[in-house]
Amino acid sequence: MEIFVQLLLNGLIAGSLYSLLAIGFNLFYGTVKFFDLAFGTIALVGSYATLSFLKNLDLPLLISVMGGILVGAVLNVIIYKLVYVPIRARKGSNMVLLVTSLGVFTILQSLLAILFSSQFQTLRSAGYVPHIFHIYGASVTSVQVLMIALAVLVPIVMHFILKRTKFGRAVRAIGDNEEVASIVGINTSKVIGGVFFISAALSGLAGIMNGLDRGIEPYMGLALLLKGIIAAIVGGIGYLWGGVLGGFVLGLIENFGTWYLPSEWKDAIAFVVLIIFLIFRPRGILSK
Amino acid sequence: MNALTIKNLSKHFDGVRAVDDLSLSFEKGRVTALVGPNGSGKTTLMHLLSGVTPFDSGEVVVGTTAFSHIAPYDISSLGITRTFQSVQLFEQISVLDNILVVLTERSVWASLFERHSKFHTEKAKGVLEFVGLWEKRSEKVEGLSYGQRKLLEIARVLAMNCEIILFDEPFAGLFPEMVKRVRDAISHMREAGKTIVFIEHSMQLIRELSDYVYVLDAGKLLAEGAPAHVLGERKVIAAYLGE
Amino acid sequence: MGYIIHLIILCLLFAINAMSLNLLIGYTGLLFAASAAFAGIGAYTTVFLLKSTELGFFPAVIISMLVASVMATLLGLVLNKFRDDYFALVSVGFQVIVSTVFMYWVGFTRGPLGIPGIARPTLLGLDFSSNIMFLILVAIIASVVYLFIKFLIGSPFGRVLKAIRDNEEAIKVFGYNTYFFKLTILSLAAMLCALAGALYASYITYISPPVFYLFESILLISIVTFGGLGSLKGPVIGAVIMVLLPEALRFVGFPPEVAAQMRQAVFGLALILLMLYRPQGLVGEYKL
Numbered sequence: 051m052e053i054f055v056q057l058l059l060n061g062l063i064a065g066s067l068y069s070l071l072a073i074g075f076n077l078f079y080g081t082v083k084f085f086d087l088a089f090g091t092i093a094l095v096g097s098y099a100t101l102s103f104l105k106n107l108d109l110p111l112l113i114s115v116m117g118g119i120l121v122g123a124v125l126n127v128i129i130y131k132l133v134y135v136p137i138r139a140r141k142g143s144n145m146v147l148l149v150t151s152l153g154v155f156t157i158l159q160s161l162l163a164i165l166f167s168s169q170f171q172t173l174r175s176a177g178y179v180p181h182i183f184h185i186y187g188a189s190v191t192s193v194q195v196l197m198i199a200l201a202v203l204v205p206i207v208m209h210f211i212l213k214r215t216k217f218g219r220a221v222r223a224i225g226d227n228e229e230v231a232s233i234v235g236i237n238t239s240k241v242i243g244g245v246f247f248i249s250a251a252l253s254g255l256a257g258i259m260n261g262l263d264r265g266i267e268p269y270m271g272l273a274l275l276l277k278g279i280i281a282a283i284v285g286g287i288g289y290l291w292g293g294v295l296g297g298f299v300l301g302l303i304e305n306f307g308t309w310y311l312p313s314e315w316k317d318a319i320a321f322v323v324l325i326i327f328l329i330f331r332p333r334g335i336l337s338k
Numbered sequence: 339m340n341a342l343t344i345k346n347l348s349k350h351f352d353g354v355r356a357v358d359d360l361s362l363s364f365e366k367g368r369v370t371a372l373v374g375p376n377g378s379g380k381t382t383l384m385h386l387l388s389g390v391t392p393f394d395s396g397e398v399v400v401g402t403t404a405f406s407h408i409a410p411y412d413i414s415s416l417g418i419t420r421t422f423q424s425v426q427l428f429e430q431i432s433v434l435d436n437i438l439v440v441l442t443e444r445s446v447w448a449s450l451f452e453r454h455s456k457f458h459t460e461k462a463k464g465v466l467e468f469v470g471l472w473e474k475r476s477e478k479v480e481g482l483s484y485g486q487r488k489l490l491e492i493a494r495v496l497a498m499n500c501e502i503i504l505f506d507e508p509f510a511g512l513f514p515e516m517v518k519r520v521r522d523a524i525s526h527m528r529e530a531g532k533t534i535v536f537i538e539h540s541m542q543l544i545r546e547l548s549d550y551v552y553v554l555d556a557g558k559l560l561a562e563g564a565p566a567h568v569l570g571e572r573k574v575i576a577a578y579l580g581e
Numbered sequence: 582m583g584y585i586i587h588l589i590i591l592c593l594l595f596a597i598n599a600m601s602l603n604l605l606i607g608y609t610g611l612l613f614a615a616s617a618a619f620a621g622i623g624a625y626t627t628v629f630l631l632k633s634t635e636l637g638f639f640p641a642v643i644i645s646m647l648v649a650s651v652m653a654t655l656l657g658l659v660l661n662k663f664r665d666d667y668f669a670l671v672s673v674g675f676q677v678i679v680s681t682v683f684m685y686w687v688g689f690t691r692g693p694l695g696i697p698g699i700a701r702p703t704l705l706g707l708d709f710s711s712n713i714m715f716l717i718l719v720a721i722i723a724s725v726v727y728l729f730i731k732f733l734i735g736s737p738f739g740r741v742l743k744a745i746r747d748n749e750e751a752i753k754v755f756g757y758n759t760y761f762f763k764l765t766i767l768s769l770a771a772m773l774c775a776l777a778g779a780l781y782a783s784y785i786t787y788i789s790p791p792v793f794y795l796f797e798s799i800l801l802i803s804i805v806t807f808g809g810l811g812s813l814k815g816p817v818i819g820a821v822i823m824v825l826l827p828e829a830l831r832f833v834g835f836p837p838e839v840a841a842q843m844r845q846a847v848f849g850l851a852l853i854l855l856m857l858y859r860p861q862g863l864v865g866e867y868k869l
Contacts, residue, residue, distance in 0.1 A: 315685065
């Protein structure tokens with residue numbers, strides 16, 4: 051029973067991370083329709099920024115976290131303006147954008163490795179011991195509880211933004227048909243810039259939470275991205291709640307999968323799940 | 339004698355009936371025009387006939403053989419070829435390669451060891467000279483003008499030498515000299531006894547080129563007959579204007 | 582001098598890999614992210630045969646190439662359902678699953694410990710233990726591969742590949758079952774990657790899983806795109822630059838660990854600039 055609850059909790063914790071990533075990814079992909087390979091690494095930029103604020107500047111936790119999120123988000127918008135706007139303006143194909151994002155991913159990752167070393171580092175400050183809760187014999191830390199809470203709160207906030215605000219309506223219009231949206235008078239460039247900002251903020255939040263819970267290292271970006279993509283596809287690509295569902299489904303399958311298989315096979319399991327979904331239900335669980 | 343017949347053909351997209359229980363026949367050696375307002379199903383019908391889009395129900399009869407589904411790579415062996423409304427060429431290879439690629443062997447093994455390059459180049463030269471693109475043979479397609487691309491598509495179907503040719507708006511957006519060249523190509527094929535189906539909007543071209551006209555509206559057959567009759571019918575005019 | 586021989590051998594090995602990937606990306610338009618996995622399949626299968634049977638190096642390599650070919654065909658059956666970014670994603674899935682097998686099927690691969698003591702090839706009494714002899718061997722093999730690819734691309738088969746790359750739906754209409762062409766080229770490319778992997782194993786006389794990870798596949802995509810897609814010389818140039826760049830950086834004064842990261846950063850930046858201003862790469866014929 052204990053093991054079951056622990057696995058369930060671990061599944062939910064992993065699921066929250068994947069959900070947050072998937073929400074950010076879905077927002078992005080649902081609007082501009084290409085894979086940004088740097089998505090996960092931007093999350094790390096935010097996380098390392100937080101690390102610097104905490105350890106080098108000694109700022110309080112909350113400020114550091116918000117600062118880190120801001121850094122990642124702003125950087126993503128800058129990259130958008132410098133790199134993606136010109137390519138999209140000349141109607142570059144999805145492949146060009148993908149390979150470009152490969153370049154962005156590569157350069158960001160190597161810069162992070164050079165600046166912060168390849169070592170695994172945790173965002174927790176030296177004296178901080180997280181509060182541990184016990185449920186039915188299984189344990190979970192306060193950071194982890196916060197992650198799960200965020201995975202429920204953030205989509206609610208995003209739902210509100212997408213359905214009730216002018217910005218959200220513009221985002222959905224662009225996702226439906228960008229050309230028509232711009233004809234109708236929406237400033238697509240500005241709105242997409244906003245999308246780059248928010249999706250980077252979301253992935254930054256996910257990365258920072260993960261950094262607080264476990265830690266970060268420069269090469270994690272790809273893994274974060276891939277988990278986000280798999281969760282998004284499984285749940286229903288492009289849809290907010292699809293990402294949430296997919297994230298938790300993936301987290302639970304991965305963790306309950308380790309009941310039968312060694313935990314190192316988690317990544318392989320995730321991809322097998324992905325391929326099964328792509329073959330039999332490519333639009334995901336919550337597709338139209 | 340019908341070269342091509344469709345029986346109760348249907349196709350819907352997300353609940354919209356693009357082609358609705360349609361039955362038509364295309365007589366051998368005849369030039370038939372497919373006409374109708376936008377969204378009436380003409381291009382969809384061509385996609386169904388060329389295997390580009392699978393149909394939901396019905397049959398396509400080529401000669402005497404009936405098919406309940408068609409794969410795109412089968413149509414050429416059935417003697418069918420086509421052009422595209424949106425001009426589908428191979429952009430980053432040369433004009434000559436665009437023609438050669440439809441002349442060479444279709445199977446993997448044979449295409450590796452094919453030895454008839456001189457023969458194929460002669461044939462390619464023939465069709466490219468006919469449409470006036472031989473001088474551009476080494477240029478990549480992406481550098482051609484719109485009119486030259488449409489002519490290249492015509493050259494490609496000429497090279498295919500099929501009995502049944504489907505043209506989707508072959509004259510759209512062309513300057514008069516180009517229109518003349520395309521018209522000459524179609525007349526040339528007609529004289530060779532080919533069965534031609536073409537989608538067109540210009541009444542003049544329809545009257546000049548076609549032996550028979552089918553008017554489609556909302557996926558169904560609205561009217562049919564010789565051009566002079568059909569194009570004057572009230573309901574046909576209403577369909578164009580009322581839409 | 583010995584070091585120069587070492588560099589040239591590396592250039593040739595990467596060139597074989599790059600040329601095979603170019604067949605897929607540059608000539609057929611398939612963005613494939615599992616080259617390293619097939620190099621690994623070639624390496625581990627060859628080593629397994631060398632260590633547990635009486636087979637010599639060359640028969641072992643040929644068998645491992647056939648194994649790679651079969652696996653590529655099976656993979657192709659799945660991959661053929663997808664295109665563009667989804668194709669790339671599923672190939673990533675295969676790459677990760679195979680990497681996990683290399684790392685954790687310890688009975689077969691000894692996992693992270695790797696397999697040392699791999700013999701250099703012998704053929705008809707000729708012994709390739711010395712690096713110079715090995716260099717000559719690899720140079721001959723690489724030249725044969727180059728000429729083979731030249732023949733392939735100049736044939737009607739090659740023209741069909743380019744047509745598939747440029748407009749797969751259209752070439753189907755003109756009588757080509759593109760399915761078989763794609764399976765064939767996938768199989769061929771996998772065999773060449775396996776060959777490169779087996780030669781690498783024999784050269785270094787030691788293999789371990791990280792050499793065949795996703796990271797390496799992505800690096801290979803970068804260098805092929807950089808060198809120039811759809812040209813015979815492009816992948817060779819890309820491979821040479823990839824091997825020599827860290828050397829040049831070390832020469833200029835960067836410490837070795839940083840040099841490797843700088844190479845990544847330079848490649849990343851180069852990719853971005855290429856996609857913006859010269860999408861066909863340095864000497865390429867094909868723009869993404």
